[in-house]
Amino acid sequence: MTTSRNDVLFERAKKLIPGGVNSPVRAFKAVGGTPRFVQRAQGAYFWDADGKRYIDYIGSWGPMILGHGHSGVIEAVQKAMMDGFSFGAPTEREVELAEEIVKLVPSIEMVRLVSSGTEAAMSALRLARGATGRSKIIKFEGCYHGHTDALLVKAGSGLATFGNPTSAGVPPEAVQHTLVLEYNNIAQLEECFALHGKQLACLMMEPICGNMNFVRATLPFMKRCRELCTAYGALLIFDEVMTGFRVALGGAQSLYAELIPGFKPDMTALGKVIGGGMPLAAFGGSKAVMEMLAPLGAVYQAGTLSGNPVATACGLATLREVQKPGFYEALAERTRSLVTGLTAAANKAGVPFCGDSQGGMFGFFLLGQLPQNYATVMTTDSPAFNRFFHAMLDKGVYYAPALYEAGFVSAAHTAADIEATVDAATQFFAHR
Numbered sequence: 001m002t003t004s005r006n007d008v009l010f011e012r013a014k015k016l017i018p019g020g021v022n023s024p025v026r027a028f029k030a031v032g033g034t035p036r037f038v039q040r041a042q043g044a045y046f047w048d049a050d051g052k053r054y055i056d057y058i059g060s061w062g063p064m065i066l067g068h069g070h071s072g073v074i075e076a077v078q079k080a081m082m083d084g085f086s087f088g089a090p091t092e093r094e095v096e097l098a099e100e101i102v103k104l105v106p107s108i109e110m111v112r113l114v115s116s117g118t119e120a121a122m123s124a125l126r127l128a129r130g131a132t133g134r135s136k137i138i139k140f141e142g143c144y145h146g147h148t149d150a151l152l153v154k155a156g157s158g159l160a161t162f163g164n165p166t167s168a169g170v171p172p173e174a175v176q177h178t179l180v181l182e183y184n185n186i187a188q189l190e191e192c193f194a195l196h197g198k199q200l201a202c203l204m205m206e207p208i209c210g211n212m213n214f215v216r217a218t219l220p221f222m223k224r225c226r227e228l229c230t231a232y233g234a235l236l237i238f239d240e241v242m243t244g245f246r247v248a249l250g251g252a253q254s255l256y257a258e259l260i261p262g263f264k265p266d267m268t269a270l271g272k273v274i275g276g277g278m279p280l281a282a283f284g285g286s287k288a289v290m291e292m293l294a295p296l297g298a299v300y301q302a303g304t305l306s307g308n309p310v311a312t313a314c315g316l317a318t319l320r321e322v323q324k325p326g327f328y329e330a331l332a333e334r335t336r337s338l339v340t341g342l343t344a345a346a347n348k349a350g351v352p353f354c355g356d357s358q359g360g361m362f363g364f365f366l367l368g369q370l371p372q373n374y375a376t377v378m379t380t381d382s383p384a385f386n387r388f389f390h391a392m393l394d395k396g397v398y399y400a401p402a403l404y405e406a407g408f409v410s411a412a413h414t415a416a417d418i419e420a421t422v423d424a425a426t427q428f429f430a431h432r
């Protein structure tokens, strides 16, 4: 039996790093097997420690919208690097990146740069509480906003009660102000506002939820979220860490704004694509709210590496590329063709399967119809998903190793990559 270098590395890693990984989903715990240790990546592909090539549908969980090793981005990063890695003092590129973000996302008048999506969501939450002088918050089951204590919570037994921590080490007191509701459930939302509306600092949501695979907020639900927040003086926070610059140039909010006149969130968290693969994230909103942040206001927030000069160079170069005419149209077309192809392959073999996509983000389900909330997503036959995952992995196609994660297509994926992927799926479904 030949020994895989992935196995060797995983054994070495497990001795020193809990679970062998620095972020849990990478460990393949849900699907079983050995995680692939990535050696290098280029365009739509990466190569593992055994030199095997994969078509990459994760793209670092979203950031790599241009594909790996984009020449323009590499050039910008190399140039920035030569001028210094970090100064702990302001730089021109931070201003440029802020200008780009404000130009592209109309609801953002002012922005603060941070280093991770967790930080962005956590800081937006603190600011919302500071701005409103209220403590309670709403989040939805299945939405992920990073691993800050107050947001690591699942639904409790009823609306009048608060959620339960989803992690050990989070004291019940830390989530005592967090109300967890079902995504797309208008009646529950209304009931919650009726009970707690006057004490709510904010409602935080993923407008298209990529942390329960791919579930859109329905139009009536989104309308109601906006109306109720406005009526009760709570801030509507869009966590667009995943969807920002991924589903459309203006993020998911631009799509809802096309359908709901005058629509915008009060605050937005960004990450992933705006860093182009470097640790960079941001949160922003109206000038009135953002001016409550230190050093202007009383809400404290800080970061040694915030606005890092190399990360901002990477993010800026990425944002310049995605603004080229036709970028999202081409990306969306390619992504759609993947979902359509997979669905046709499965359905032809009599396998229940459906999917959805927006821009360069997609989801697929081994279900007869698209789910609207977390509980339905989790009705997926998980052994069947795992068989599909491993069959595709063997054939050199790398999907997210968990059935509740979204997938990502980059501008580097070609029609031939999609075709090869659909062919692999066709073979699996036919011989399953």
Ligand SMILES: *Cc1c(COP(=O)(O)O)cnc(C)c1O
Pocket (backbone or CB within 6 Å): 115, 116, 117, 118, 119, 121, 144, 145, 146, 147, 206, 210, 211, 239, 240, 241, 242, 271, 272, 281
């Ligand atoms: C990835 C993600 C986060 C967390 O970002 P990190 O950079 O991993 O801390 C927060 N919210 C959403 C919607 C995400 O997809």
